Amino acid sequence: MASSSNPSNLPCSSDGVCMVCKVLTAEVEQLRCSTCATPWHTPCLSSTPPLTDVAHWVCPDCSGDVTASYLPSDVARPESSLIAAIRIRCCPSKRRLVVARSFLAMPVMQGLSRTEAVGENVEDSESNNPLSMLNKNINCSFCMLLPERPVTTPCGHNFCLKCFRRWIENGKRACVNCRAPITQKVAQDLRINLALVQAIRMANAANNASTTGETTVYHYKENEDKPDRAFTTERAKRAGMANTSSGQIFVTIAPDYFGPILEDHDPRRNRGVRVGDHWKDRMECRQWGAHFPHIAGIAGQSTHGAQSVALSGGYLDDEDHGEWFLYTGSGGRDLSGNKRTSKEQSFDQKFEKLNAALRVSCLNGYPVRVVRSFKEKRSPYAPESGVRYDGIYRIEKCWRKTGVQGTFKVCSDEHGDHPRPLPDIEELKNAIDITERKGNPAWDFDATDGWKWMITPPISTKAVVTGDPRGKKMQGAARHTNNLSMRERLLKEFRCSICRNVMEEPVTTPCAHNFCKKCLLGSYDNLSLTEERSRGGRILRARKIVKKCPSCPSDIADFIQNPQVNRDIMNVIESLQNEAEKEDHARVSGEGSSAALVDSDDENDTAWENQDDGNLDEGGCNNPEDMITESVDLDSVTNVDNTENKVEVQQPHKRTAGAGKGKGGKRARTSSPGDADARNIVTSTETLDGIAADENVADLVQTEDCTFTGVERADPNALEVDGKNMIPDFSEAEKVNPKQDQEVLP
DNA sequence: GGGCCCGCAGGG
DNA sequence: CCCTGCGGGCCC
Numbered sequence: 001m002a003s004s005s006n007p008s009n010l011p012c013s014s015d016g017v018c019m020v021c022k023v024l025t026a027e028v029e030q031l032r033c034s035t036c037a038t039p040w041h042t043p044c045l046s047s048t049p050p051l052t053d054v055a056h057w058v059c060p061d062c063s064g065d066v067t068a069s070y071l072p073s074d075v076a077r078p079e080s081s082l083i084a085a086i087r088i089r090c091c092p093s094k095r096r097l098v099v100a101r102s103f104l105a106m107p108v109m110q111g112l113s114r115t116e117a118v119g120e121n122v123e124d125s126e127s128n129n130p131l132s133m134l135n136k137n138i139n140c141s142f143c144m145l146l147p148e149r150p151v152t153t154p155c156g157h158n159f160c161l162k163c164f165r166r167w168i169e170n171g172k173r174a175c176v177n178c179r180a181p182i183t184q185k186v187a188q189d190l191r192i193n194l195a196l197v198q199a200i201r202m203a204n205a206a207n208n209a210s211t212t213g214e215t216t217v218y219h220y221k222e223n224e225d226k227p228d229r230a231f232t233t234e235r236a237k238r239a240g241m242a243n244t245s246s247g248q249i250f251v252t253i254a255p256d257y258f259g260p261i262l263e264d265h266d267p268r269r270n271r272g273v274r275v276g277d278h279w280k281d282r283m284e285c286r287q288w289g290a291h292f293p294h295i296a297g298i299a300g301q302s303t304h305g306a307q308s309v310a311l312s313g314g315y316l317d318d319e320d321h322g323e324w325f326l327y328t329g330s331g332g333r334d335l336s337g338n339k340r341t342s343k344e345q346s347f348d349q350k351f352e353k354l355n356a357a358l359r360v361s362c363l364n365g366y367p368v369r370v371v372r373s374f375k376e377k378r379s380p381y382a383p384e385s386g387v388r389y390d391g392i393y394r395i396e397k398c399w400r401k402t403g404v405q406g407t408f409k410v411c412s413d414e415h416g417d418h419p420r421p422l423p424d425i426e427e428l429k430n431a432i433d434i435t436e437r438k439g440n441p442a443w444d445f446d447a448t449d450g451w452k453w454m455i456t457p458p459i460s461t462k463a464v465v466t467g468d469p470r471g472k473k474m475q476g477a478a479r480h481t482n483n484l485s486m487r488e489r490l491l492k493e494f495r496c497s498i499c500r501n502v503m504e505e506p507v508t509t510p511c512a513h514n515f516c517k518k519c520l521l522g523s524y525d526n527l528s529l530t531e532e533r534s535r536g537g538r539i540l541r542a543r544k545i546v547k548k549c550p551s552c553p554s555d556i557a558d559f560i561q562n563p564q565v566n567r568d569i570m571n572v573i574e575s576l577q578n579e580a581e582k583e584d585h586a587r588v589s590g591e592g593s594s595a596a597l598v599d600s601d602d603e604n605d606t607a608w609e610n611q612d613d614g615n616l617d618e619g620g621c622n623n624p625e626d627m628i629t630e631s632v633d634l635d636s637v638t639n640v641d642n643t644e645n646k647v648e649v650q651q652p653h654k655r656t657a658g659a660g661k662g663k664g665g666k667r668a669r670t671s672s673p674g675d676a677d678a679r680n681i682v683t684s685t686e687t688l689d690g691i692a693a694d695e696n697v698a699d700l701v702q703t704e705d706c707t708f709t710g711v712e713r714a715d716p717n718a719l720e721v722d723g724k725n726m727i728p729d730f731s732e733a734e735k736v737n738p739k740q741d742q743e744v745l746p
Numbered sequence: 747g748g749g750c751c752c753g754c755a756g757g758g
Numbered sequence: 759c760c761c762t763g764c765g766g767g768c769c770c
Contacts, residue, residue, distance in 0.1 A: 244765090245754065255756085282765065286755090294755070296763040301757070314764025330763065353757065353762085375764070750769080757762085 011059065012039045020044040031057055058170070130203040130486045137571040138196065141176050142167065149264075150196040152508035155180035156564035161190060180564075191512030196569070197264050199493040203486070244283055244294075251289035254460040255299070258307050259367040259443065259453070260392055261289050267551075270512070275391040278383060282310070282373070285387040291371045298330055300357025304458060305366050306395075309358075311382070312373030320372075320379035324393075329355035351398070351433060362395035365441020366458070367451075369393075392451065394443060398435040487576050494573050497551050498523060502577070506570055507563040511554035517563055523550055524560060 010019035018025050018041035030039040040059055131146075140147040142163035149161035157177040159167075167176060168187045175182060251265045251273070261273035279285040282294045291308040292299050300306030311320060315328035330353070351359050361368055370390045376382040381390075444454045496503045498519035505517035524547050547557040 292755085293763070295765055296756080298763090299756090310764060312764040318764090328764090357757095373764075375766095748770090751767100752765105754765100755763095758760090 010044075012041055018044055031059075130490055133575055134200060134203050134490075134572060137575060138200075138568040140164075146200055147196065150193045150200070151190045152193045152196075152512060152566060153180070153182060154186055154510055154559055154564065156508065156566040156568075158193065158196065158566070158568050161192065164190065183558075186510050189510070191270055191510065192263060193508055193512045193514070194264060194267060195493050195514045199490050199572070203490065246283065246294070247287050249289065250287055252464050253289050254462040254464050255292050256301060256304055256307060256458075256460050256462045257289075258305065258361075258457055260369070265289070273389055275389060277389045278386055279388075280386045282387055285310075285371055285389070288389075290369055290389040291387075296330065296354065297327075298354040298358060300354050300361070301461075302353050302356035303360065304357065304461065305360040305364060306354065306357035306368060307361075307366075308369035308371065310371045310373055310387070311376050311379065312387075313376035313378065313382075318376075320376065320381050322381040325379075327358075329358060351400070351435075355398075358395055359398045359435050362398045362435055363437055364458075365394055365437050365439075365443055367392040367443040368395055392443070394441060396436065398433070400433045487579055491573065491576050491580075494569060494576075502573060503569070506566045506573065508566045508569070509549050509551075509554070509556045509563075510559050511549050511551070511556065513549055513551040514566070514569070515550065517565060520550070520563060521560060 012018050012025055012030060016025050016030075016039065017023065020041060021044050023041070025039070025041045029042050031042045031045065032039050135146050138146060138150075138158055140150075140158065140160040140163050143160060145160070147158050147160045147163075150158050151161050151164050152158050153164075153175050155175045155178050157175055159176075168182070173182050173184075173187070174180065250268045251261055252267060253261055253265045257265075263270045263272040266272045273288050273290050277288070277290070279288065279290075282291070286292050286294050291310050293310075297310045297312065297314060298306055299308045309327055311318070311325065311327070317326075318328055319326040329351075360366075370393045371387050372379070372382045372390050373387045374383050374385045440454060442453060442455050442457070443451065445451050446454075491502050494503050494506065494514070495501060496506075496516040496519050497513060498515050501516075503514060503516045506514050507517045507520055508514050509520075544557060546555045547560060548554065549556045
């Protein structure tokens with residue numbers, strides 16, 4: 001390995017110029033680092049590897065020696081930003097580069113560097129900058145940034161998943177920090193450290209927020225008491241699942257969370273919900289968060305936006321073209337009496353409630369999750385059974401128009417009274433209240449990163465898990481409790497799952513769960529390492545006892561033999577606690593707010609909720625761009641008879657703009673006296689931002705047509721397991737129905 | 747296969 | 759607290 005002590009050890013720049021001798025280097029004179037792929041000018045290296053080792057050569061930046069000199073404690077040196085800049089090169093992915101740039105450009109970071117450069121204590125800047133505090137204590141030793149999708153080694157060191165993977169893929173089997181061996185098992189079965197993810201996210205969100213008091217928000221409500229499956233009481237049985245009580249919600253997203261459900265949100269499987277995932281019914285679908293309401297087709301809040309929709313055939317004139325669809329809003333049906341559902345449209349829909357939510361998502365270009373149910377019999381894209389998650393779509397247009405389901409008119413293919421298969425433009429002519437996005441969509445395609453948030457996602461106003469009646473009660477009770485500071489919320493993320501207190505001597509298991517060292521070891525006190533066995537007087541070889549992680553079924557017997565404290569996390573916790581103490585002293589008052597730290601979850605969670613309530617009127621958004629929602633004039637709808645809200649949804653490679661043509665063309669834009677539908681165009685988009693993203697992003701299709709946003713590929717595993725429920729190949733389907741692709745029918 | 751019927755979850 | 763909602767088992 002090259003020596004790191006030579007100060008002149010510098011790589012070549014991106015255009016191939018050696019940063020030592022300033023000469024444009026030829027490929028043959030370069031040595032590429034097997035870890036970061038950066039080229040180095042061989043003649044300028046202080047030492048060169050033997051020819052046989054060239055393939056495995058690791059550059060000075062990536063080699064352990066140098067990394068050591070870049071440990072967080074060294075960040076305080078004035079040249080730290082330079083070091084960081086150089087280190088960025090070790091993570092060649094563009095994405096990281098982008099992250100790094102914006103990172104360095106952040107005022108917060110600059111402030112941090114300055115402060116540290118002159119040797120001041122950092123804590124002052126920390127108090128208001130949780131992000132810089134985290135950044136100071138937790139750095140990936142490869143890229144020197146806050147770890148992205150952090151993984152923790154059994155020796156207690158934290159890295160970006162990607163950086164660490166690259167290291168492993170290059171055959172390294174020792175921790176870059178401490179040289180502790182990394183077993184094959186650990187290397188192969190990396191798990192994201194969710195506590196870190198949450199903390200970093202929270203800090204990021206706080207940092208991005210324009211005002212100081214606001215919060216992001218990952219509140220957890222007790223959910224564990226619920227069974228894994230939905231259940232129906234004896235009395236309610238006859239009425240079917242409408243009367244079932246929800247089972248446990250498995251994902252850690254709030255009901256008003258927008259976008260894909262990533263592995264970070266899926267502590268059970270650490271996998272996330274992927275396109276093509278399939279459930280037996282709406283209840284099960286709900287438990288995995290794809291679509292929460294178990295009857296209603298739209299999940300959303302009128303001022304916040306709609307998070308998901310279910311396509312299940314409730315409205316006759318919906319069109320499903322796979323990549324885009326038309327969706328009718330809710331309302332306008334007479335559900336009085338004991339008729340809890342009515343197919344008849346008896347009055348106008350308006351852009352209120354859930355329809356307003358759709359419109360908010362349309363205006364802002366939020367990602368909308370889409371599930372299809374087998375009940376949508378008329379769609380070739382519907383699954384044969386159950387409910388399937390079909391990825392992220394975007395609502396392109398909303399309008400109201402006279403539909404076919406009015407009281408006075410029922411049009412269906414059988415009756416031959418086909419509405420003209422108009423292209424969208426035509427339909428839009430007849431429509432009223434046309435809404436479309438004016439600005440840039442919040443969720444959009446980026447050439448480098450694929451589909452992603454272009455702005456800070458809307459801040460959740462709800463607790464992560466719903467459904468526990470106790471939670472509801474607590475909501476009210478806690479409504480008056482005080483808000484938690486960012487520091488307190490961060491500390492909450494670092495609680496031990498066993499004692500529920502902020503961790504002391506935190507250890508991270510290979511399955512990425514965090515506990516106090518004492519708690520973890522204590523829970524196996526009565527178990528010896530091996531079990532003596534005998535049979536019929538004969539002594540058998542001792543069998544190793546399986547020791548399950550307290551949070552999951554993983555066997556962590558090996559790990560707990562010598563669990564290493566996660567010092568990064570410990571440092572963060574200590575910093576946070578010191579800050580809290582200081583503040584308490586400064587306040588001198590007896591009732592410091594840090595006391596809230598030991599409060600029950602419910603207390604705290606609902607307290608945050610309370611805090612959020614204050615923001616609700618602003619659409620729950622803190623980003624100015626989100627404020628568009630404020631301008632929505634929900635009352636602008638007037639004098640329409642029987643209006644339904646429709647959504648037009650679009651899929652990837654299709655031409656979208658003209659949605660219209662569908663098979664029968666349902667919408668009889670006819671003379672029916674009333675029945676305007678509120679419609680929405682939705683286009684499909686999705687990228688999973690997680691481990692899976694690596695596999696998925698490349699599959700995103702970008703259309704020439706700006707209306708469409710992209711589509712995520714189905715999970716191949718899901719397809720294998722259950723072929724009949726596989727997500728349809730939309731392109732094929734289109735071939736079968738060429739008409740659908742024609743621009744306009746006369 | 748169609749419709750009844752019922753009582754959950756969530757918005758407001 | 760009231761109202762609504764693209765469920766679904768069961769009975770006919």
